[in-house]
Amino acid sequence: MKSAVIVFPGSNRERDAAAALAAFGAPPALVWHRDHELPRSDLILIPGGFSYGDYLRTGAIAAHSPIMASVKHAADRGVLVLGICNGFQILTESGLLPGVLLRNASLKFVCRDVHLKVETSSSPFTRAYNAGQVLTVPIAHGDGNYFADEATLKRLQDEDRIAFRYCSPHEGGSGNPNGSIADIAGILNERRNVLGLMPHPENAVDPMLGSTDGRGLFQSLVEALAA
Amino acid sequence: MKARVHITLKPAVLDPQGKAIAHALSGLGFDGVKDVRQGKYIEIELAPGDPKQAEARVRSMCERLLANPIVETYTIEMSA
Numbered sequence: 001m002k003s004a005v006i007v008f009p010g011s012n013r014e015r016d017a018a019a020a021l022a023a024f025g026a027p028p029a030l031v032w033h034r035d036h037e038l039p040r041s042d043l044i045l046i047p048g049g050f051s052y053g054d055y056l057r058t059g060a061i062a063a064h065s066p067i068m069a070s071v072k073h074a075a076d077r078g079v080l081v082l083g084i085c086n087g088f089q090i091l092t093e094s095g096l097l098p099g100v101l102l103r104n105a106s107l108k109f110v111c112r113d114v115h116l117k118v119e120t121s122s123s124p125f126t127r128a129y130n131a132g133q134v135l136t137v138p139i140a141h142g143d144g145n146y147f148a149d150e151a152t153l154k155r156l157q158d159e160d161r162i163a164f165r166y167c168s169p170h171e172g173g174s175g176n177p178n179g180s181i182a183d184i185a186g187i188l189n190e191r192r193n194v195l196g197l198m199p200h201p202e203n204a205v206d207p208m209l210g211s212t213d214g215r216g217l218f219q220s221l222v223e224a225l226a227a
Numbered sequence: 228m229k230a231r232v233h234i235t236l237k238p239a240v241l242d243p244q245g246k247a248i249a250h251a252l253s254g255l256g257f258d259g260v261k262d263v264r265q266g267k268y269i270e271i272e273l274a275p276g277d278p279k280q281a282e283a284r285v286r287s288m289c290e291r292l293l294a295n296p297i298v299e300t301y302t303i304e305m306s307a
Contacts, residue, residue, distance in 0.1 A: 057295055064292065093295070100297045107243050147240065147298060179241075 001225040003028040003043040006071065006087075013048035013084065013202065020202035021045070023217040033065040042225045043080045044071055046087030048200060049141070058091030058101060058143045068094050080124055080221065081194040085141055088186070088196030097189055097196045098128070099148030105179025107144040113211065115175050116199055117167040117186055120160050123188055124224030125195040128216045134167060135213035137199040138179060144198040146180040146187075153182060156166040164197055215218045228273045229283040231304040232293060235266035240264060240298045277306055 003021050005028045007014050014030060021028045021043075029039045033051075038044065051062035062068070068090075075081045075096055083091040091097045104110060113136050120130040128134075148156065156162050163184035168175030176183045178198070186197025201214030236242050242264050250264040271288070273281050285303050294301045 009306070056293070060292065087257055102240070102296055103243055105241070105243050135228065149297070179243075 001026040001043060001046060001222060002041050004031050004037070004038055004041040005029070005045045005047055005085070005207075006031050006033060006067055008033045008049070008051035008065060008090075010024060010051045010053055011047050011049035011086070012024050013086075013200065015054040016200070017045050017084065017202045020205045020214070020218055023205060026222075032068060033062065033067045034068060036066050038067070038070045038227070041074070041079060042121055042174075043082065043221055044074055046071070046081070046083040047202075048085030048087060051090065054143070056074050057093065059086060059091075059093040062090045063093035072096060075189070075194050078191070078193050080224070082125065082221075083194075083223050084202065085139075085144075085198055088156045088198055089143065090194040091194065096194050097187055098134075098152045099146055099187070101198070102145040102147050102179075103143050104141070104145050104177070109140075110144075110177045111136050111138070111140040112177075113187075114177050114199060115167050116213075119162045119165055120152060120188075122160060123163060123192045123195065123220075125188075125217055125220050126163055128219040128223060133216075134166075134169065135204075135216070137201055137204045137214055138211075138212045139199045140199055141178070144178040144180065146178075146184040146198075148181060156187055157182075157183075159190065161192070162186075163188050163195055164199070167206045213221050228275055228278065228279070229306050230271040231306070232269040232271065232277055232285065232287075232289060232301055233266060233304075234262060234269070234299050234301045235264055236298055237300055260263045281305060 165183040204214030205209040245263040
């Protein structure tokens with residue numbers, strides 16, 4: 001698997017993403033946002049952070065960086081694109097994924113482990129999981145409150161494009177940390193080669209970090225790209 | 228030429244910041260605050276030219292970058 005991680009001014013999880021990819025045998029090329037061309041890649045990862053200091057709206061300015069035109073072309077060709085946290089915000093702002101991420105309903109920056117339910121195993125990002133499996137993965141964001149209009153939401157549901165939902169390990173609990181509509185934590189595009197999610201699977205790949213539940217996502221990518 | 232752009236969340240979108248401000252205002256003893264919506268105000272200095280064309284360009288700026296049409300609306304005021 002050949003991978004690339006895009007770096008914007010204000011990105012801060014690119015090394016974590018690179019370390020996770022390296023652990024799965026795919027040390028990535030780090031690509032600066034001002035570049036126009038991507039190295040040949042099977043996977044493009046847009047990492048977390050605060051690109052452009054979250055000015056205007058999270059991800060709004062990064063979405064118009066020179067490199068994003070190449071990312072869109074690659075996505076159109078079927079290359080896998082994974083946006084984590086700020087990367088998810090950049091993907092919605094650039095139109096690669098529908099909807100938008102608003103300020104957390106609590107107005108607080110939330111940094112803790114959450115429970116995630118894998119909603120579909122039918123994607124190159126989730127095939128190593130079982131649908132319904134519950135994961136423990138950290139989040140760290142102030143704007144993770146996913147919003148989409150009713151028609152978009154219905155399409156996401158009907159087309160099995162909700163990849164992850166926040167859930168509670170307790171019966172009847174909510175587990176939604178940010179007010180996201182329908183508890184959405186991650187979604188796929190129509191072609192299922194673009195995934196955006198707010199939680200950080202790259203920070204849950206080593207027992208030292210408290211959880212290894214994020215490994216399934218990287219394992220999925222390895223399997224999908226070997227297939 | 229100057230463009231003044233106001234960007235606000237659409238009425239159907241919950242505005243937690245506006246809610247927090249409304250709370251704080253009633254905490255300060257300001258009665259009768261029924262609702263607060265927070266938005267953005269952007270001033271753009273433009274080179275002199277045809278006002279109609281300039282407004283069309285500012286509209287395009289709003290659509291492409293300044294506002295997110297999924298959740299926001301905007302108004303434009305042009306002045307010399």
